[in-house]
Amino acid sequence: xSKATGLAAxxxxxxxxxxxxxxxxDVPHPVRERGRGKGDVVALTVRLTRSEWERVHQLAVxxxxxxxxxAVEGLSKVFVEKGLxxxxx
Numbered sequence: 001x002s003k004a005t006g007l008a009a010x011x012x013x014x015x016x017x018x019x020x021x022x023x024x025x026d027v028p029h030p031v032r033e034r035g036r037g038k039g040d041v042v043a044l045t046v047r048l049t050r051s052e053w054e055r056v057h058q059l060a061v062x063x064x065x066x067x068x069x070x071a072v073e074g075l076s077k078v079f080v081e082k083g084l085x086x087x088x089x
Contacts, residue, residue, distance in 0.1 A: 046071070 036043075048056065060067045076086035 056067055056070065060070055063070070072087050076088060080086050
């Protein structure tokens with residue numbers, strides 16, 4: 001098996017690139033534990049255009065709820081339409 005070099009070395013588990021850019025699997029390295037998405041609550045990013053965000057924000061304000069609450073309510077309705085349990089408590 002050929003040794004990956006440069007950025008390609010980072011795509012292989014266990015691959016290490018030394019100071020000179022030479023890759024290899026023979027150099028010991030610490031295993032990092034995953035930091036994000038491990039807890040009971042996981043953050044999620046949703047991308048909207050500015051105008052879409054303004055509409056969602058106005059709806060949340062007029063309903064007196066957070067955008068988070070609107071998102072969970074909307075996703076719950078999709079789950080229920082598909083015969084699945086809704087989100088939330």
